[in-house]
Amino acid sequence: MAEDYREMWSSLGLNLEGHAGLLAVLSDAYQNIYLSQKERPAAMQYFDFVVSEVHGLRIVELLKEKTAGKLIVGTFCVYVPEELILALDGVSNGLCAGADVGTEEAEKFIPRNTCALIKGFMGFKLAGLCPYVESADLIIGETTCDGKKKAYEIFDEITKKVYVMELPNKKSDDGKLLWKNEIKRLADKLSDVTGKTITLDKLKEASRVVNAKRQALKRLSDLRAYDPAPISGLDALLVNQISFYDDPVRFTAKVNELCDELDERTKQGKGVAPKGTPRILVSGSPMAIPNWKLHWIIESSGGIVVGEEACVGERNFRDLLENFSTVDEGIQKMADRSMGINCACFTPNDDRLTDINSMSQKLHSQGVVHYALQFCTPYLVEAFRAKNSVESAGLPFLRIETDYSLEDAGQLKTRVEAFIEMIKDEKRS
């Protein structure tokens, strides 16, 4: 860390000793997984810096924004509309959920058989290791899965900050109406808390900011279609993870700088791995920072990840919020936009199967690795239908169910290596 933030962390109530330990572990992991990569784009330096300051400078910024009257809002899910938060003078930030932290504490409040992401956000809070949850004025949850839906009840008892949006279970007309009304209610809630009113200008400005971010991420995604891939899956994943934490305007500029460099690479035919390296699409559960496990395993096994059909990935940025001329129309389009996101929490969710195959095609993926966190029932069950759909489209499919621990890394690596060998064999034959 460039500066000493201990006073700030202490004032936020963090456990300083535990936090120092966490940062040391993360720094080592980052060194091993990220900084050891070959042919990294120079523009990744910015994102390396963001990671190194994710609990430092970024929190300083958030606290400054808070002092300046902004509402600091913690979120967990792409269905929570970022535009709305920005339009009501809020700052939207992800919370800590991507590492095995405070597990023992978390298991006093939630079952052992809970997915690592939920245990993560509970554990980070209980262990006093997440400056984001402590800085937040409001935490917005959603009813996307049984685990989160029920854990938020307990998380609210602990933090007293949780507001839960109800997502329907089907994209029926009634479900869509319910969701639109939920967005309206969120607008009211944010107005109540901030004392501000939403205006068309503010919503337009907010959507411009968020759309620009989405377009930059989309541009990055499109560049990954090249062979050789101009950027590693690990680095692209990191950029997508950081999209939930960084200032959106600065972030967008930096992603575009990165894309300029990647543009140049594609013109020169330069990549991070040799042309012909087996290309993998990852699809499934969200990967919260610093969950880099699967990408690391794939890319250290001779493959390259070319896309993420995931919430930390394509689902977050594919569609824009556009063409509205009243606040109400903006909210309607916000609802429509998010109903275009195909999370496994919906039934039926056939459009996700279409998304996987169309992303595979667009990104020239040669195999799909389906990733589900252990106990993430919606994705675990949907994996069965995804397998049929991907294999019918002629691509091999590998189903991975794992958590954040590295205990199964050797076993996963063996399976991933065999999968990549199979892709190579198919190409030869």
Next chain:
Amino acid sequence: MAEDYREMWSSLGLNLEGHAGLLAVLSDAYQNIYLSQKERPAAMQYFDFVVSEVHGLRIVELLKEKTAGKLIVGTFCVYVPEELILALDGVSNGLCAGADVGTEEAEKFIPRNTCALIKGFMGFKLAGLCPYVESADLIIGETTCDGKKKAYEIFDEITKKVYVMELPNKKSDDGKLLWKNEIKRLADKLSDVTGKTITLDKLKEASRVVNAKRQALKRLSDLRAYDPAPISGLDALLVNQISFYDDPVRFTAKVNELCDELDERTKQGKGVAPKGTPRILVSGSPMAIPNWKLHWIIESSGGIVVGEEACVGERNFRDLLENFSTVDEGIQKMADRSMGINCACFTPNDDRLTDINSMSQKLHSQGVVHYALQFCTPYLVEAFRAKNSVESAGLPFLRIETDYSLEDAGQLKTRVEAFIEMIKDEKRS
């Protein structure tokens, strides 16, 4: 079995050999668990008979009803309104889900980490052992949990019979409206399939039949408040389980006969266990027939189960459908009635915590055993808040997480015995 049903089972496509094996195992279990009980009410003979004919005579009846033009509807959940099915010339029946059957087959379609009930209904179908699923013209699912919501997609691919009702995640005004509309849509669906139209008279008659069943079950429940308990928890559970399978009019008459006998017992101070036997309220996940594991463990460990705050139990019969004078009003009241059922699938679900404590009080329970199937996330998470609530009300609380296998029976028995000893100690002190 009194008759040879092999021809019928064969025509339904059952696996005759596997089915014979299943019936033999069930018959042994029933002998050990049920017929060995002391002081059983004579009126339980009817229910013993029903169990012995649950895949025989009852299926003969259903097939006769089908021939007579009735629609055979398979259901899994108390939110699916039975009145509506009856009013549209349907017969509502539960499906097989209460035993470890076809697990290996089921795990080819759904994850290993799926609750035993879901694995059960998939496994029974895949192993060709459930005459109910084969007799059904239509299976009505619901979005009560991630596991069922997503497994129904696959179950429909296998059976081609599944229709899913969307239950909301919150009991908000929008959620309630959505649910009312879902009931209307179900009415339309049933009309489409049967060619019949719902009328006020038919709905009134259907609600009379179903209310009478609920009132009989309520009467049975109330009788369990006596000390000594006039009926075992095992027998009362069985009656509740059979309520989902038997002809409702005959069933109601037989439950009332049983209650007449129990009335007599309470007058004589006669019970199935000595006065002062530790009284346990069970609360949690549904127990599909033949899942008798927890009651068996409790009642063979010196306790008596006096109530089930569960869907196979109180949630199924507590509230009636009454006071409507149009079909639309009936549907509205049906929706209102089911929104009074406090399943852990809702957030928040504080009313369930109130229900547990008020049932405890009413039934003079001295301890609550919270039962959740392994991987049943809604109940597993809610158990933490239930514990606080029950303990705040001054009662001890034991959290059980299990499946259908008997592997953990010894360990559970040890925990239950310790819990019951603790209750005895508290009474002495």
